Amino acid sequence: MKKNKELARQHRVIQEQKINNLEKEKKILSMASMIDGQESERIRIAKDLHDGIGGLLTSVRTQIKRIEKEVSILSEFDLYKKTNQLIDEAATEVRRISQNLMPSVLRLEGLEVALEDLCTRLREVHDLKVDSHFDFRELNISETQQTFIYRIFQELTNNIVKHANATEVLMQVNNYGDHLNMIIEDNGQGFAFDKLEPQGGLGLKSIQSRVDFLSGEMEISTAAGDGTSISINIPLEEKREV
Structure with a gap:
């Protein structure tokens, strides 16, 4: 009788361990799926920033340079210089954010x-x-x-x-x-x-x-x-x- 009770107790312990292990694995898989989704979203946002906003800022800089050639006196105005500076700062910030979201050096x-x-x-x-x-x-x-x-x-x-x-x-x-x-x-x-x-x-x-x-x-x-x-x-x- 005592032997049967001990076997039953051991069986319960084993079953509880199996359940705990399954719950732990389920939690890890759920966590992995969530984090993988976060990484995919980081990559998407980083690409959108680099290709989208980064590309637009490059186009704006190019257009301003073309205007400067047409109206050379613009380069003498502080407002023009400040505008160029702000564009450069914005482009640098976009690159920084994109790099933090998905460092290309890690991938390459x-x-x-x-x-x-x-x-x-x-x-x-x-x-x-x-x-x-x-x-x-x-x-x-x-x-x-x-x-x-x-x-x-x-x-x-x-x-x-x-x-x-x-x-x-x-x-x-x-x-x-x-x-x-x-x-x-x-x-x-x-x-x-x-x-x-x-x-x-x-x-x-x-x-x-x-x-x-x-x-x-x-x-x-x-x-x-x-x-x-x-x-x-x-x-x-x-x-x-x-």
């Missing part, structure tokens, strides 16, 4: 080059001192996984720029064969977890969703006034087909 040259490009922009645009090290030796991961890893770094660095008030940043990817360890640290003002929004402030919910899809784990060490250190481990032994 891969994850490591894209992350180095991200570091360069942090240095040149935001005047941050960035120490970086990326180890992708003999790493074979899918394009989707590369995009997810890039987005994680992109969102974390956006947080640093917007909220941290930092002057120094450390970005690393360490390849240990069976897993990747991603580290990003800053010397900024840090934050207190108990003051974050319930739904996940600072975009951490979106970052955690990407980490979950990669079957990873994220640890955050921070305190108000004491900088922030984030470590993410991504397993490599199970290659997810995406």
Whole structure:
């Protein structure tokens, strides 16, 4: 009798584990579909910006140059110079937004080059001192996984720029064969977890969703006034087909 009860208990435990695993897989697939949709929309918007508005601004610049040839005195007016300057600034802003939405370097040259490009922009645009090290030796991961890893770094660095008030940043990817360890640290003002929004402030919910899809784990060490250190481990032994 006791043996039958124990077998029944073990059976319930196994069934509960199966149900939990199925629910987890369903959640991951749903998350993957949502994020894939977001990436597709990013690509579409980036292309529309580059080809549409970017193309229009180029045409406007060309037309203004033609007018200048017809009315040479225009180049002497401050208003004309200011108009040209605004067009150049608008074209630069369109390129910047398009690049953030879907970096061409990620698609054309891969994850490591894209992350180095991200570091360069942090240095040149935001005047941050960035120490970086990326180890992708003999790493074979899918394009989707590369995009997810890039987005994680992109969102974390956006947080640093917007909220941290930092002057120094450390970005690393360490390849240990069976897993990747991603580290990003800053010397900024840090934050207190108990003051974050319930739904996940600072975009951490979106970052955690990407980490979950990669079957990873994220640890955050921070305190108000004491900088922030984030470590993410991504397993490599199970290659997810995406």
